[in-house]
Amino acid sequence: MKLTLKIWKQANNKTAGKFETYSVEADEHMSFLEMLDVLNQSLLEQKKEPVVFEHDCREGICGSCSMVINGQPHGPQKGTTACQLHMRSFKDGQTITIEPWRAKAFPIIRDLVVDRSAFDRIIQAGGYISVNTGQAQDGNAIPIEKGLASEAMDAATCIGCGACVAACPNASAMLFTSAKVSHLGLLPQGEVEHSKRVQSMVTQMDTEGFGNCSNVGVCEAECPKGISLENIARMNRQYIGSVFGSQTKVEKA
Amino acid sequence: MSWITNFLTSSIGRKLIMSLTGLFLIQFLLVHLIGNLQLLYHDQGEKFNLYADFMTSNPVIKTVSILLYTGILLHAIQGLLIWRQNVKSRKVRYAVSKNPNVGFAAKNMGWLGTIILVFLILHLWQFWFKMKFGTVAPVAYDGVEVKNLYFLVAEVFKQPIYVFAYVIGMIVIAFHLLHGFESSFQTLGLNHKKYTPLIKGLGVVYSILVPLGFAIIPIYFYFFK
Numbered sequence: 001m002k003l004t005l006k007i008w009k010q011a012n013n014k015t016a017g018k019f020e021t022y023s024v025e026a027d028e029h030m031s032f033l034e035m036l037d038v039l040n041q042s043l044l045e046q047k048k049e050p051v052v053f054e055h056d057c058r059e060g061i062c063g064s065c066s067m068v069i070n071g072q073p074h075g076p077q078k079g080t081t082a083c084q085l086h087m088r089s090f091k092d093g094q095t096i097t098i099e100p101w102r103a104k105a106f107p108i109i110r111d112l113v114v115d116r117s118a119f120d121r122i123i124q125a126g127g128y129i130s131v132n133t134g135q136a137q138d139g140n141a142i143p144i145e146k147g148l149a150s151e152a153m154d155a156a157t158c159i160g161c162g163a164c165v166a167a168c169p170n171a172s173a174m175l176f177t178s179a180k181v182s183h184l185g186l187l188p189q190g191e192v193e194h195s196k197r198v199q200s201m202v203t204q205m206d207t208e209g210f211g212n213c214s215n216v217g218v219c220e221a222e223c224p225k226g227i228s229l230e231n232i233a234r235m236n237r238q239y240i241g242s243v244f245g246s247q248t249k250v251e252k253a
Numbered sequence: 254m255s256w257i258t259n260f261l262t263s264s265i266g267r268k269l270i271m272s273l274t275g276l277f278l279i280q281f282l283l284v285h286l287i288g289n290l291q292l293l294y295h296d297q298g299e300k301f302n303l304y305a306d307f308m309t310s311n312p313v314i315k316t317v318s319i320l321l322y323t324g325i326l327l328h329a330i331q332g333l334l335i336w337r338q339n340v341k342s343r344k345v346r347y348a349v350s351k352n353p354n355v356g357f358a359a360k361n362m363g364w365l366g367t368i369i370l371v372f373l374i375l376h377l378w379q380f381w382f383k384m385k386f387g388t389v390a391p392v393a394y395d396g397v398e399v400k401n402l403y404f405l406v407a408e409v410f411k412q413p414i415y416v417f418a419y420v421i422g423m424i425v426i427a428f429h430l431l432h433g434f435e436s437s438f439q440t441l442g443l444n445h446k447k448y449t450p451l452i453k454g455l456g457v458v459y460s461i462l463v464p465l466g467f468a469i470i471p472i473y474f475y476f477f478k
Contacts, residue, residue: 006348019348071351093464097349104342167352169360170339172264202265211342212264212335216359218352230444230460237442243260252259 001092005039008099013107013115019097022051025141031059032085033065034076048222052111058083063161064101067112068099073163073222081161081224101162103171105208117206118208119160122177122224125204126197129190142188164219164227170211175219177205177237179227185238195242199250202239207252265440267335272440274328275433279459281321282426286466293473294328298403306399309384329370336363358432365429372422379409410474419471423464430460 003024010017024042026035033055040050044059056062065082071076075085090096098112106114156179164175184190190197213232219230242248260266288308291301309315358365383389384402392401409415434456443452449452 017345068347068349071347073351099347099349102343102345102347104344121355169352171342172339174264202263203259206264209342210264211339212268213440214268214335214339214359214362215353215439216355218355221352221354229439233439233442233444236268236440236444239263239265240269240442243256243266249256251257 001028003012003035003091003093004089004095006095006097007111008113009051010100010108012110017111024089028086028088030087030088031058031083032069033083035087046115052113053121054113055083060084061159063159066101066116066162066166068101068166070097073101073166074161074224078221078242079224079226084224086228101166103162103165103210105171105173105210106162106165114162116160116162118210119162119173119176121179122173122201122204123160123209125200126180127193127200129184129193131189131192133189135231137211144187148186152183152186155179155186155227155231157220158183158227159225161224163222163224165210167218167222168211169214169216169218170214172213172219173208174213174232174235175204175223175227175229178231179234181238182231185234193239195246196248196250198235198238198242199248202235203250203252267331270327270331270438270454271335272437274324274331275437277320277324278328279430279434279437281324282430282463282467283459286463289470290466292403292470293408298392298401301403301406302392302399302401303394305370305384305402310398328442332363332366336366339363356432358428359436362429362432365425368425369422369429372418372425375418376422379415380405405471407474407478410471410478413475416471416475420468423468426467427460427464430464431457434460 003026005022005024006019007022008017009020022039022043024035024039028237030038036051036053043050045209054064054066056064058065060081060083062247063081066073067082069082074082075088075089079086100106100108100112101114101116103114105118106116106206109115158176158179161177162176165171165173169174181201185194186196215229215232217229220227261270288304291304292298294300352360352440383405384400389400389402389405391398392404393399410419415452435449435453438449438452443449
């Protein structure tokens with residue numbers, strides 16, 4: 001299949017970027033990233049600059065392959081990352097526009113690669129669980145009902161790819177932050193320092209310059225892991241609850 | 254900064270203000286509608302004029318109305334501030350943007366709100382300002398003289414331009430409510446497997462019926478008075 005690619009090229013965060021048009025010959029069994037590999041190989045052979053994009057595991061668990069494909073983070077397929085997308089989702093002769101995540105809090109490093117360390121700092125702000133849990137517990141020593149364990153696990157499937165921020169009309173990081181807050185806070189060990197954690201993480205999120213949540217719900221629709229908006233509601237009530245109902249004060253950095 | 258200002262300037266704190274003022278304005282709409290539907294009585298406005306007189310002179314209502322003005326201002330100013338911040342958080346826009354399964358209202362709350370603000374200024378100028386500071390011809394019922402607001406309403410809605418403006422205003426409010434109603438509960442953290450579907454359903458019914466009720470008034474006056 002023959003494709004026309006319009007790819008965002010930008011040398012660094014200081015310079016302005018623009019779209020470059022390429023054509024590539026791809027196979028419908030290729031993954032989207034393999035198609036880009038083919039493009040880069042041919043660019044290298046022509047002694048042209050390759051397209052810079054981030055990738056690592058190529059099986060949908062590392063969250064590196066951040067790119068907006070035809071206006072959708074991770075492309076048109078629901079519940080998958082860009083590396084899990086195959087060329088059979090496209091038609092022969094189609095034009096595909098590829099852009100980086102666009103958010104003030106995710107500055108562009110080069111072409112399609114953005115700096116997502118804002119997410120790392122939100123996780124760091126949450127701190128670690130300092131409760132001494134002692135020896136490994138017996139299987140049923142701490143009773144946790146299945147529904148709750150599943151909810152925590154569902155939140156923990158967030159790979160921190162940033163598609164929620166990329167998709168949100170306000171570039172808000174509420175879905176990511178709420179998933180991180182929830183997966184720890186729902187379980188007994190994490191619940192202990194929960195009150196401080198939720199305040200610290202929300203404060204850090206605001207400091208990073210993400211937008212505000214307006215409950216649009218595109219984040220949930222575009223999330224490759226299907227993280228639910230229920231997490232945002234949980235974070236809202238736990239944050240409000242922690243600010244007004246606990247002794248914990250968290251200062252802005 | 255104190256913990257309170259920290260909270261009020263946090264993203265969730267700002268949204269909480271939007272949610273609480275929004276819910277307050279949502280319930281006000283219903284109260285306002287119930288009062289206004291008295292315009293439809295076939296009594297040359299007696300019930301409505303007496304009601305309007307009560308609403309402008311009763312000290313309890315006067316106190317509550319200060320709360321209402323504050324609510325409207327807070328909701329509008331905070332909304333504009335949040336909107337500005339949201340626009341700033343994405344400096345370069347996408348060349349192609351496709352949002353699946355997302356309603357028109359949810360994406361355009363800022364614009365819808367701005368139109369409502371303009372409509373509100375027109376509305377307050379036409380009725381509230383004239384009632385409070387202007388001259389409205391009096392009418393007497395059983396020897397008690399009250400301002401004839403009914404007559405003023407009838408005069409305004411003789412003009413098709415205002416009938417049109419009010420119907421458009423109500424359509425915009427309907428869309429604003431369609432997202433705002435359920436969104437205010439989500440912001441409060443009320444997302445529940447049992448209650449959320451009920452809240453969403455009630456939100457849709459409310460967002461259609463209340464603006465429709467308001468829109469009937471100018472249409473009725475234009476065609477049947």
